[in-house]
Amino acid sequence: MESGIALQLAQTLLAVLAAPLLMGWVNACRAWLSNRSAPSLLMPYRQLRRLFHKDVVLANQASPLFRLAPYAIFACMVLAAGIVPTLMNDLPFSPAADAIALVGLFAMARMFQTLAAMDVGTAFGTLGARREMFVAFLAEPALLMVFFTASLIARSTALPTIVDVFAHQRFAIYPSLAFAAVAFWMVSTAENARIPVDNPTTHLELTMIHEAMILEYSGRHLALIEWAVALKLFTYSALGIALFLPWGIAPVGDWTGLPLALAALTLKLAMGGFTLAVLETLNAKMRLFRVPEFLGTAFLLAVLGMLVHFLLEV
Amino acid sequence: MTLPLPLQLTNLLAAILLLIAFALLSQRRIIGLITLFAWQGLALALSTTLVALHTKQPHLLASAGLTLVLKVGLLPWIFFRLVRRLDIERDVEPIINIPTTMLIGIVLVIFAFNLAQPISALAGTVTRSNLGIAMAVVLLSFLMMISRRQAIAQVIGFLAMENGLFFAATSATYGMPLVVELGIALDVLVGVFVLVIFFFQIRETFESLDLRHLERLKEH
Numbered sequence: 001m002e003s004g005i006a007l008q009l010a011q012t013l014l015a016v017l018a019a020p021l022l023m024g025w026v027n028a029c030r031a032w033l034s035n036r037s038a039p040s041l042l043m044p045y046r047q048l049r050r051l052f053h054k055d056v057v058l059a060n061q062a063s064p065l066f067r068l069a070p071y072a073i074f075a076c077m078v079l080a081a082g083i084v085p086t087l088m089n090d091l092p093f094s095p096a097a098d099a100i101a102l103v104g105l106f107a108m109a110r111m112f113q114t115l116a117a118m119d120v121g122t123a124f125g126t127l128g129a130r131r132e133m134f135v136a137f138l139a140e141p142a143l144l145m146v147f148f149t150a151s152l153i154a155r156s157t158a159l160p161t162i163v164d165v166f167a168h169q170r171f172a173i174y175p176s177l178a179f180a181a182v183a184f185w186m187v188s189t190a191e192n193a194r195i196p197v198d199n200p201t202t203h204l205e206l207t208m209i210h211e212a213m214i215l216e217y218s219g220r221h222l223a224l225i226e227w228a229v230a231l232k233l234f235t236y237s238a239l240g241i242a243l244f245l246p247w248g249i250a251p252v253g254d255w256t257g258l259p260l261a262l263a264a265l266t267l268k269l270a271m272g273g274f275t276l277a278v279l280e281t282l283n284a285k286m287r288l289f290r291v292p293e294f295l296g297t298a299f300l301l302a303v304l305g306m307l308v309h310f311l312l313e314v
Numbered sequence: 315m316t317l318p319l320p321l322q323l324t325n326l327l328a329a330i331l332l333l334i335a336f337a338l339l340s341q342r343r344i345i346g347l348i349t350l351f352a353w354q355g356l357a358l359a360l361s362t363t364l365v366a367l368h369t370k371q372p373h374l375l376a377s378a379g380l381t382l383v384l385k386v387g388l389l390p391w392i393f394f395r396l397v398r399r400l401d402i403e404r405d406v407e408p409i410i411n412i413p414t415t416m417l418i419g420i421v422l423v424i425f426a427f428n429l430a431q432p433i434s435a436l437a438g439t440v441t442r443s444n445l446g447i448a449m450a451v452v453l454l455s456f457l458m459m460i461s462r463r464q465a466i467a468q469v470i471g472f473l474a475m476e477n478g479l480f481f482a483a484t485s486a487t488y489g490m491p492l493v494v495e496l497g498i499a500l501d502v503l504v505g506v507f508v509l510v511i512f513f514f515q516i517r518e519t520f521e522s523l524d525l526r527h528l529e530r531l532k533e534h
Contacts, residue, residue, distance in 0.1 A: 173322040175329030296413045300336065303420055308332070311427050311446045312325045 004252055008082065008091040015081035019234035020044035020227065022273055029277030044230060051223035059120045059216060069116030070217065070224040076109035077231040083159065086238040087261045089167075090160040090252045098157040099147040102239075103140065106191070109228070110136055117213035124205070128212025131288065135197060135209060138295035139190045142183055145302030149180040150243050152309055159242060167246040175312060179305030181244045186298035188236045190291070193229070195280040197291055200229075207285060237272050241265070320368040321440055327361035328444040331481060332423070335454040338474055339419055339461075340412050344402060347470050348393045355385030358477050362484050365441055373492045374484065380499050381480070389473065389506060393466065396510060402466070402523055410461050419454055426450035437486045444485035451478030465516060465523045469509050476502060 024041040031038035040046075058067070082093045083102055097105065114129035151157040153174060154165040190197040193210035202208050214225050242249065248264025250257030286294060317325070334354040341347050359381040366374030408415065430446035437445065452475050459471035476498075483490050490498075513523060520527040 172317075173319075173326050175326045178326070179329065179333070293413055296416060297340070300416050300420060301333075304329075304332065304336070304423070307423055307427060308329050308447075311430075312328070312443050 004092045007088055007252070008093050011087050011091060012078060012082040012093075015086060015234055015238070016078060016227075016231060019081075019230040020048060022234050022237065022269055023230040025270065026233075026273045026277050029274050030280060033277055033281040044226075048223050048227060051226070052220050054219040056219035056221055061120055062216075063119055065112075066116050066119040066216075067221070069112045069119075070221040070228070072112045073109045074224045074228045074231075076105050076112075077228045077235065080105050080109075081231055081235045081238070084235055084238045085159060085163050085242050085249055086265055087250065087258065088252050088254070089163050089249050094160045095158065099151065099159055099162070100144065100157055102159070103143055103147070106232075107136070107140065109232075113213055113225075117216075120216045122216060124212045124215050127205075128209055128215075131209040132213060134288075135190050135291060135295070138292055139187045139298070142295060142299040142302050143187045143191070145299060145306060146180045146184045146187065146243075149176050149302060149305040149309060152306065153177065153313070163242050163246045163249055164251075166243070167249060174309075176305040176309035177244065179301045179308065181240075183298045183301040183305065184240055184243065186294065186301070188240065189279075190295055190298075192233050192236055194276065196283045196286045197294065199285045202285075207288075209288075234269075237269055238265075240272065241268050318368070320364045324361045324364045324368075324441055324444065327357050327364070328447045328481070328485075330357045331361070331477075332447050332450055332454075335451045335474065335478070336416065336419055338470070339415050339454060339458050342408075342412075344397055344464065344466055345394075347467060348390050348397070351393075351470050351474060352386050352390040354474060354477055355381055355390075358481055359386065361481070362489075365484055365488065369440065369488060371488050374489050376492055377480075377484075377489055377495045380495065384499055384503060385473070385477065388503070392506060392510065393470070396513065397466070400513065400517060400523065402464075407463065408461050409463060415457065415461055418457060422453040422457060423450045426453050433486070439486060439488055441485040445482060448478050448482035448485055451475075451481060454478075463524050463526055465509075465513055465525055468525070469506070473502065473506075 021041060021044070023044045024039070027043065028038035028041055080102060083097050083105075085091070085094060110132065114132055117125035117129040117132075119125070147157065150162050150166075153176070154162040156162065156165075189195070193200055198209040199207055200210070202211060205212070210229070214222065217225055245268055248261050248268075250261040331354060334350055334357065338347060338350050338354070341350060359378045362374055362378035362381060366372070366378060410418070426449040427446040430449050434442040434445040455471045455475035455478055458474065459468045462468055462471065480498075489495065516525075516528070517523055
């Protein structure tokens with residue numbers, strides 16, 4: 001049990017430390033694909049260090065919530081990263097929350113983010129918060145439906161059980177999982193503020209959603225939020241891997257499987273990041289009023305996955 | 315899940331067929347509609363071939379080949395030429411907006427699945443669970459015919475409906491006798507030719523393929 005807790009802490013720490021690297025990899029891939037010279041993979045770390053060394057500038061009207069929010073968001077993301085099985089399955093934290101509670105955890109981080117954005121009372125913060133809630137309210141049902149589809153196949157909403165069932169059964173084609181995977185991809189672009197829903201590098205008032213919410217932040221607060229964004233991308237990628245490509249995740253206590261699990265995780269994350277960069281380069285950001293259609297399609301795919309499961313796979 | 319691999323693949327293709335039916339519903343451009351229709355035909359031909367190989371029914375191979383020639387090759391080619399000749403590559407305006415259409419589509423799928431459940435319980439074939447999907451494809455194509463004003467979009471909806479019926483026949487009874495299928499294929503082909511002539515007539519008279527114009531009489 002004690003070694004389990006140590007492993008749990010190690011896995012969470014790995015997620016926290018590796019998250020900016022994944023961000024750097026995605027940015028580097030995007031630069032390569034658009035024929036720019038790529039920034040160093042370690043660029044996000046340097047940015048974080050720079051921000052941590054800067055002083056915090058606070059608005060006069062900022063309430064304690066404004067200062068609390070970055071820590072709360074970061075804590076939520078660390079907790080989420082601890083729950084999702086990345087290297088080892090069924091670690092001590094995993095039973096603490098199932099897939100549905102995980103969605104709630106993301107929602108809590110988002111609530112802090114939007115409240116803090118509205119706290120200072122600038123027009124941009126409110127605009128960003130409203131857009132964020134608009135996107136989130138469309139994305140969440142689709143995300144839940146994706147989890148339900150996976151849970152129906154595994155007959156459990158607990159992530160360790162789902163991973164265990166998918167990783168250790170005979171090879172079978174699940175049409176419903178294919179639908180769910182596409183839907184999950186669409187939802188995670190929306191939730192992580194990536195193209196085509198939101199542009200992570202924009203500073204154009206017409207298009208920004210996430211950036212508009214964090215304009216008032218500076219110094220270590222901004223650093224924590226940026227880190228939490230990277231961590232969220234990492235957690236979503238790990239979640240996608242756990243649900244749809246779980247091969248290689250070692251069962252708890254299996255020391256020999258650990259290097260293999262680490263290699264598999266690195267490979268899968270690198271491929272996922274590259275795919276994300278390709279899709280972001282190929283697509284343009286869509287108008288905000290086309291987002292309901294995009295996320296409606298994600299919801300449709302997830303529901304179709306569930307229906308097809310009932311028809312073909314029971 | 316102890317189905318043999320060909321049948322699992324058939325199930326996957328059935329799911330793709332359903333997905334393409336939804337894609338047809340959401341597609342705004344006529345060129346996209348034709349391409350999707352060709353893909354649907356391809357999925358249908360592949361799944362028919364798989365069923366034929368798995369159940370050793372040689373006549374199904376013939377109908378798969380017929381589908382391939384007619385619905386993946388000939389008909390899309392005719393439509394592409396038609397679109398270029400009539401110069402109607404622009405967007406089509408659906409009557410109901412697209413997200414609403416999709417939601418109606420989900421309801422239709424649930425309805426079709428429920429409807430098919432007792433029927434597929436009676437059928438004795440290995441692919442009987444696909445019957446619900448086939449019915450869903452038929453209903454979705456019907457919805458597409460209702461919700462579009464453009465004549466070509468309606469004809470593609472009609473042909474997609476035929477695809478659904480064909481899939482239903484394959485999954486419920488391993489296909490109709492070959493004579494019947496040949497007859498249907500010929501009918502579809504002749505039907506499309508007649509409709510193409512109609513398209514030209516409609517455009518000659520109204521200078522548009524929008525069927526709203528047919529609602530009022532026009533005298534020359």
